[in-house]
Amino acid sequence: MKTSLLLFVITALSTPAFSQSRLMTYGDALGAPSTLVLSNVAPNTKCMIIPSFLNSGSNALVNMSGDPNDSLLVGVDLAANGTRFTKISNAQGIASVTLSIPPSPSMLDRAVYWQGFEWPAGGSGTSMFNNFSNMRTMSLNTGDRWQAEQSNAPVSAALQAYIGYSSTGNGGVDRVFACGGGPAVLTDATIPFATNGNTWEYSLENGTHTLLPGTMNDSRAFHNVVQLQDGRFMVIGGNQGPYGSGSNYYTKILRTCEIYDPATGTWSYTANMAKHRAGANARLLPDGRVIVTGGSEGNASNNLGDIADLLGTSLKTSEIYDPVTDTWVYGPNMSEPKAGAMSVVLNDGRWMIAGGITYVTIFGLSIPDFSNNISIYNPSTNSFSNAGSMKEKRALGAMSVMGNGSVFIAGGGGGDILNIGPLNDTEVYNPANNSTTRKANLSNTAAFPAVVTLQDGSVFIIGGATGTLDDPLPINKTWTYNPAANSLTAADDMPEAHAGGAAVTMEDGTVYLSGGETNNGAATSAARSYSPN
Template identity: 30%
Template sequence: MTPRERVTLRAVAEDPQDSVMRFAWDADVGTLEEDAKDTATTSEIVWTAPPCLEPGDDASFTLTVSNALDLAVIARFSATGLPPCPTWTQVSAMSRGRAGATATLLASGKVLVAGGREGASGTASLATVELYDPETGLWAATGSLAAARTLHTATLLPSGKVLVAGGANGTTVLASAELYDPVAGTWTSAGNLTAARAYATATPLPSGKVLVAGGSDLDIKATLATAQLYDPATNTWTATGNMLGGRSVHAAVLLASGKVLVVGGLGNSGVLYPTELYDPATGTWTATGTLSSYRVAVEATLLHTGSVLVTSDNSAQAELYDPATGLWSRTARMVTGSQFHRATLLPSGQVLVTGGQAVNGDAPLARAEIYDPPTGTWAATTPLRRARIFHTATLLPSGKVLVTGGDNGTTPLSVAEVFSMP
């Protein structure tokens, strides 16, 4: 069998006294249709295979055939070929719960988790920083940020250092930026943005510079159209062209062409459908295709094909951007619509989506699902061990995915878990 394959199971039985046969089907996994097609001597039923087998499960069947005297015979058989299910493994917890943090994969293979917010209400910003070592599955403290912050950006530079910019400290939105040196384990100043901002995007460019675009205050009422470039060679910021409109809680993706696609989010007048492109060669922005659905707290993933997959909102409708035409098209609907989830490109080219919530105020989700670009379809996979929003998801060198922190709806989480494909 293959995952989710539908097959018709057929049985034939005869009784020496020509009694009418009664058939009862049972399957350990998958789905049997409720109504079998029975005659006096035959039975047919449709079984749908599961996508995978959980540890200890077997795709086995039991058929019980009985006659008018209630004499019965039992036949057992099984299906082969179904893969084992992906697994989530809980690893050691961080030293404290944190939501709205950033996670950056370092050149060493370790993961740097910086800042975030903690406390019962999740409003106390953090300056503490931790390192996860995939080899040991353990966390270790490293140098603290100069300013506690959450809802900031974090970008790995060609030098191996990490640039953190903006965000918020409590109710104060920040303009400051800092650099982390993984060799020394310390932070130094990286200057200031021209305007304080949270919910911005930071995109590393082929030149080695970093484009920081948009953002807003904490209430997402005063959105920014301004964009700036950070130059690691001089440790300075310079203004570049403004976006066509203010935008916050959006996503940005570096395309194969070297241009940056900005999509979704909120503007001063509400949700945004238009998308735009930044050209590093000219420092200008131009309009490109328009989304069919609004996207807030959007996730945008560059696929191996060069297209961009966008997911977000409770409609569950996913869309694809074609850089060659500048147009958006709908792909299959997600299994579960949500916002504030995380999307991670897997080595297979598939995209793993984790967590989120249906709408603001709803309980966080433990759901996980996978998008398969060749077929354009979504499929549910093994759910997270803990429901969460505002978490991080980082692809490790091993191909596994580390999910950290987030919020369970009332309290920031310290627990972390790792996703493994079979």
């Protein structure tokens, strides 16, 4: 192993790690360790991993081997001076190196490009270098700090549907699939709500976004997306606009669904749901089918013009889709209607749905309200059951399963139905005994926040909006909840406000964030990465 005292001085240590099918790095903070994992290489073979400040490629290895296929994606500016790492792969075909990133402030936000390959002993000509990896982009950061991604999202959108997934099958989230969305304000009849049908993807490997080929047949926002077992993506319902004019703009709530095939870059309709649904909840079932429940069906014409069309029009029915037969059937009902509810899959595979906009019927009249009900769906029995209540009635909040299996719940909108406003309270739900416990309040109220669980089991709460549901005022605040210490602390402010965007914890431990409403009241395409402490 060779090192040099250049701008990027690195001390390398050997350590086991895991990954699949490519080069991945774990850790990007100045003055902290980082692990490089080169996988899917030949067992017990010498490998090399090289860093560079250049992503323009190099023919240095071609000049050594004479093989035109040995062109690098990265430069050899650092490797030529000795900053390169050799390692014999283990029996599983994994070569892992741990290094120390220098604590140099001048390196903050600098991109380092990495690539690995096999360099078998005795190889020559076309067998001198083999099995080149992807190029991995590491953007140097410090702990508890936001930084810009290598590119912004290709579309400015709020209320888009998104899902993090693994492109390698190893369970680590290294991609984010997103589609649709619209402006920030959903229920203002004086503002046209123009939805889009675009599809895009974020790649952790290089920190960039790609606008994917094909657009949805129906542009939509406030919809759901799930990844099917065969790797395709299914979108469900939502609302579409703009329709109307003047001070009477509205959107149409959809019952159409579509499937995106990444192999062909095309969208195709599925069978329609029985009900029109926007702001519903959906998940993939263990048997490959898809369940959707709740949502708003809008007014009698299935339109959504103002908040009155959202209140009192939620559903308690569920429907289940079979991709093999392209058919929908009704599933079990929840105990109450819900739209804009929060949902997570618990560690035991059950599906928790909490809160939402609901209503009760009195003398034939629908009286809208916010819900504190917790309903759990059991796939093995195909049934919903009540499982306790939250301390606060809320909708349009966020929640995430913590490392200990409990569920952290934050923010949302609630209060008196005649005086609707965002909330700042948090609570934790214990699925073992169906109980909730109040936790510390956020320093700001926040509807449409994001909540993700970090790799250490703590929770990260991101942005949201204060103001009102008709006139949200996005914030740039973030917080961390530590379940072991039962503490809520302020984290680094975002460079701009985000409410209703996409947020995912990635395989390398960073948090990806893009889109949503921002400071000027419009949707944003800004994409950021957060490195925890």
